[in-house]
Amino acid sequence: MQDELTQQVCAWLEGQQQAMQDCLEALVNIDSNSYDKAGTDAVADQITQWLEQDGITIIRHQRPESGDILEAQLGGTGQGHVLLMGHRDTVFPTGTVASRGYTQQDNVGFGPGVADMKSGLVMNCFVLRALSRLPNCPLPVRALFTADEEIGSPDGRAFIEATAQGARAVLNVEPGRVSGNVVTGRKGGAGFLINVTGKAAHSGVSHADGASAIETLARKIIKLHALTDYEAGITTNVGTITGGVSRNTVAPFASAQLDTRFVTTAQRDQLYKAIEAIIAESDVPDTLATIEQTSEFYPLEARMSSALFELYQVQAKAIGFAVDGEFTGGCSDAGWTASLGIPTLCGLGPVGAKMHTDEEYCLLDTLVPRTQALASTLLNLHDVSFASAR
Incomplete structure (x- = not known):
């Protein structure tokens, strides 16, 4: 049974399918290779515009060579915050969008970075927008939109570790597995x-x-x-x-x-x-x-995700879909936060596959339910004890 705040957030998100698809198309159609500062900053400009329209606080950390670090804040800046993470960069060279930008066939969206992880960025934006519509956000939320994960986060790591200090939990919206699972462990x-x-x-x-x-x-x-x-x-x-x-x-x-x-x-x-x-x-x-x-x-060890995953499973079931946890050999920024002893769950983004290839795709009908599950998990963190993860 969902509480009133969770119901309110999920109800608003239910009507955002087309808006989310439009935002996804806009982000995919911006080249943002890890070494393309202008491109990754253009993605930051678009995200800033969307979030500031809803009164969400944006801090932009200017970086001289790599893409700027974008930080969103909601519900205050106290300890015990929840950190949402996502990266704006892709592996595709500048100019890719001109030859194969965003396209859609029925329920499937295609394009460079559509799953990894432009769709996850859209998710985080809409979670923040949904929470901003509540009379009061029940806990502090911060979101980082970094720009160099695909090359190992040489610049972003320090910001991730600093922003994660004191966090109650970290939720990373790397793409959901093709199985529909989330990621509970990473090498x-x-x-x-x-x-x-x-x-x-x-x-x-x-x-x-x-x-x-x-x-x-x-x-x-x-x-x-x-x-x-x-x-x-x-x-x-x-x-x-x-x-x-x-x-x-x-x-x-x-x-x-x-x-x-x-x-x-x-x-x-x-x-x-x-x-x-x-x-x-x-x-x-x-x-x-x-x-x-x-x-x-760093690795995301399963012990750091177990309690969060159990909560996510419950929230997903309430929304209407079943989900399991999955281990993957791929790396992500989730390892940085897990290594600090902070409960971390990854692969929470929309379901996608064939990342880093010309055939990369995202299942569009997973945008809304996965966003609802993420927001619901965040709103119900008070129900979970993380003592075993620390």
Whole structure:
């Protein structure tokens, strides 16, 4: 049985299907690659316009190079707030919209970032708009619209962690799984750049005088890949390699990019130590390897989402749909907040699939019910004890 405030919010959202689709079309038709500051800022401009029309407080944190950080506030700024999260950037290069902007076929919306995660941004906007129509918002709500999640949140992470301090819960609107599930667990991951220097020599005349950086790299790749443990959920993958100057020269340099995934922070720490040990080993005399971390996401461990998920399930059932939790190997900003000990639930956005491809799509009939479930969860957080998650 829904309380009066929840009923009021859900009733208003029930009539917003077309408005949400129109907003989704507007956002999808703005190129917003992670490195396109003008594009991600244009998305921020549009969101600001929508929210300010309803009197919602907007703070814009100007950033010199990356997209500005947009923060919305509702119901005061006290501790125990709820944090809504979403990212404005996509993986698609600037110019994509000109060749394939937003299109719709019956219940399916297509376009760059339509699921990941322009539809989630629309959801957060409409949750805020719905709450702003209440006589008094029953608890402080803050929403972050960041601009660099697809490249590891190098600029956004600090704002996420700062805004999450003191939060009661974090709700992240990454796309719902194609199964209709939300995300209760995510792997963490990190990227590394490995550089190896060696000594050049003619491969026929003076081979013994050289020291092959490629050979050292090859030996290390075998050891790095051996760290993969499917049962534990740990994977290591060298996805690119380069090096050498010619076929008949002992390679004086080589480099590779390494991707790692892990399920827990304890695994992360153990994996990093193992990688450092491999890089430090002397595989070929007169060669030297170094490693630089280029990106990182922390994992969303299931224990950090369990209580929130149980509440979400109840609210979804009251609205009229069933939902389960799901684990995924993909990373998200939810890992940053979960690692701070704050209950976090992810994958709350509309249902979509084929993210990061030309066939990416969003199921439009999930816009309203998923937004209602998100708003209902937020309004009923007082019913949940998070002691076990901390």
